Amino acid sequence: MREQKQSTTTDAVYELLCRAIIEQALQPGMRLPEDTVGEQFGVSRTIVRHALVRLETMGLVVSRRNRGAFVAEPSIEEAQQIFQVRRCLETEVIRIGIETMSEEDFEQLDAHVRREQAIRGKDGPVSIRLSGEFHILLAQLSGNEVLARYVTEVVLRCSLIMAMYAKSHSSDCAVDEHSQIIEALRTANADLAVSLMEHHLGAVAERAAFKKAPDTVESILSRYGKELAH
Template sequence: MSDSKSTLTSAVYDLLRKAIIEQALKPGMRLPEDTVGEQFGVSRTIVRQALVRLENEGLVVTRRNRGAFVAEPSKEEAQQIFEVRRILEMEVIRILCDRIPQSGYDQLRAHVQKEQGVLGRDGPVSIRLAGEFHILLAELTGNEVLARYVAEVVLRCSLIMSLYARSHSSDCAVDEHSQIIDAIEAGEAERAIGIMTHHLGAVQGRAELAAQPDSIRAILSHYGRELVQ
């Protein structure tokens, strides 16, 4: 692929990913190559290559004879993704408490300032910036493989939240992000891990991922147990 085509593909990929994470493109929404190409002024080939990258990250699915769609993760898949995310981000914290470039603190605090700048004003941007904070943490470990995996699960979690979340509390997120930075800087790994665990638990808790009873028998079974006691 020529450099110009590669650059165009990356630009279209970045714009589509941003639109998905900011919830402008909703789960299940169809992404026709011709329409996307017209809007961005690029060929269908460029769009197709961008969609393949998004599909590899789990943000887009291709359905035979129907084209590409924004992914709709099942609740079971969502629970698995959050489980993997917790494992990866705990390791990120441990590494950063052992080694982090001194400039990393400035980068993290500058990012938190961006998050504070949109509090209460731009929900979609707030959600995207919250995810990017976690990606930045992973990048600062210097482990490119770990950073790539964290980026993928964070982006997929953002998609999950747009599908299942009841609400988004950016105030809480920004405050805890600052607490995580302070704990890492103090070298207090267990405190930083504790804050991150609570933080990710709160994020997952805003998504209704528990299986819902689908029959009157299942709904009333709980109440029936009280009758026989």
């Protein structure tokens, strides 16, 4: 019983930290001291440590030797690769889902879109989280548990990437595109559904400014300054 309670508590801490990261309350690069997290949530450091390990497995947290855990900071190259993988996975979700999804499944998706519509234009970070959760739900409803697990990881990592690189988040476009995808699935129009998903994910990727930040004056001049040493 005690182990079950500990597992439940770990799940709750994991979910809260995950949400705080996806909603951009915990920013990329921010340190997550076990004692601080434990004090704020009223749990032991052991519970926190287990939750952080799970977050690291999902790619949302990184551990640095002798320094502790930090919110991950995906590189531009990693971010681009993650979006490429996401496109492959989610088009497969469409192909499987169009054969397996029921009207009850579509009602769940419609209900989620209504939640997105209620929040759009009011809270950008929550809108990003709900948008990601739509894709996770869609994968779960496909009935392929392994695929859904991979999609969940990739979507969460994409949400973190958007927190780092996104120029903007157009919740209006996202919600409308979600509705179009649902309708294409409901009418069993596989080609249209795949096309809509690819366009949708392409638009999401475009909102991420995958350009390397310009060098600082210090870093530029340090290279030239080395010549003085010769």
